[in-house]
Amino acid sequence: MILVTGATGKVGSEAVRLLSRRGLPVRALVRNREKAEALATAGAEIAEGDFEVPDTVDAALTGITSVILVSPAVPKQELYVVDSAVRSGVGHVVKITSKASADSPIARRRGQAEIEAGLVASGLSYTLLRANAYMQNVLTLAPAIVRASGFGSSAGTGRVGMIDARDVAAVAAEIAAAPALHNGKTYWLTGPELISYTDIAAALSELLGRPITYHERTFEQDKEAMIRAGVPAPTAEMNAQAFSLIAEGDAAWLSRDVPALLHRPARPFEQFAADYATTFS
Numbered sequence: 001m002i003l004v005t006g007a008t009g010k011v012g013s014e015a016v017r018l019l020s021r022r023g024l025p026v027r028a029l030v031r032n033r034e035k036a037e038a039l040a041t042a043g044a045e046i047a048e049g050d051f052e053v054p055d056t057v058d059a060a061l062t063g064i065t066s067v068i069l070v071s072p073a074v075p076k077q078e079l080y081v082v083d084s085a086v087r088s089g090v091g092h093v094v095k096i097t098s099k100a101s102a103d104s105p106i107a108r109r110r111g112q113a114e115i116e117a118g119l120v121a122s123g124l125s126y127t128l129l130r131a132n133a134y135m136q137n138v139l140t141l142a143p144a145i146v147r148a149s150g151f152g153s154s155a156g157t158g159r160v161g162m163i164d165a166r167d168v169a170a171v172a173a174e175i176a177a178a179p180a181l182h183n184g185k186t187y188w189l190t191g192p193e194l195i196s197y198t199d200i201a202a203a204l205s206e207l208l209g210r211p212i213t214y215h216e217r218t219f220e221q222d223k224e225a226m227i228r229a230g231v232p233a234p235t236a237e238m239n240a241q242a243f244s245l246i247a248e249g250d251a252a253w254l255s256r257d258v259p260a261l262l263h264r265p266a267r268p269f270e271q272f273a274a275d276y277a278t279t280f281s
């Protein structure tokens with residue numbers, strides 16, 4: 001039985017769907033059963049639980065061979081899952097992570113580094129999936145695109161090896177299903193090409209048949225815009241930091257790990273945009 005945490009999220013929901021489609025037994029850890037209807041319909045067993053409630057995590061890990069560990073990556077929470085997995089005798093953990101670094105200016109990446117280190121030290125068999133930025137982040141710009149045919153960001157003209165979160169899920173599912181060759185490995189997951197926000201505006205203009213404009217913002221303007229849109233201030237700060245780093249070339253990296261692991265190309269941005277066309281229009 002494979003456990004997927006964060007199963008109502010972008011990566012987790014797709015991982016559950018893919019594993020179920022392969023006929024593998026999968027358990028989905030969710031906070032709220034009402035959000036799990038599609039997962040249950042796909043064939044997953046639903047375990048209600050919260051990272052903040054240890055008993056529910058322990059129960060979800062009972063009888064589990066592999067875990068796909070994905071969450072907002074709060075160190076205390078994920079490290080509890082790791083401890084619980086050790087006690088349950090879990091065989092392998094696939095950890096979704098980012099460009100983690102103990103000395104990153106971004107708190108989220110320092111947290112990921114702490115979790116990665118705890119997982120490595122746990123003695124569990126593990127695989128780290130360090131992903132570049134998700135294309136699905138662009139969905140947060142959809143309301144501005146619909147309303148004003150434009151969007152802003154502090155990413156400047158920086159280019160990103162942006163990846164479709166569904167491809168992150170596909171790699172995680174592949175490894176969780178057959179982890180033997182992936183113990184102790186770190187894979188760097190990206191899309192097929194480097195794209196800038198100018199390229200994204202051009203792709204969306206083509207898709208929607210009208211001009212979509214990209215406005216460059218400063219760090220402060222970007223942070224304030226996110227807070228006005230309802231993003232909690234600490235998250236807005238980290239997001240704006242990440243976008244400002246993109247402007248400096250921080251996300252301009254590509255890897256061949258997705259096609260090597262999936263035996264197919266990673267999805268390009270145009271395909272992502274077409275698949276989510278109704279959200280953008």
Ligand SMILES: NC(=O)c1ccc[n+]([C@@H]2O[C@H](COP(=O)([O-])OP(=O)(O)OC[C@H]3O[C@@H](n4cnc5c(N)ncnc54)[C@H](OP(=O)(O)O)[C@@H]3O)[C@@H](O)[C@H]2O)c1
Nearest residue numbers: 006007008009010011031050051071073097098131133134
């Ligand atoms: N976004 C990016 O560009 C990017 C790039 C690289 C790496 N990553 C990494 O990807 C991970 C996030 O993945 P994602 O985007 O698929 O996640 P997501 O869509 O933001 O979903 C988060 C999931 O975690 C669940 N969750 C939150 N708090 C919980 C709790 N206390 N107990 C149980 N479940 C809880 C949520 O459940 P509810 O539905 O109940 O809220 C949801 O299922 C992070 O580790 C991030 O660093 C992201």
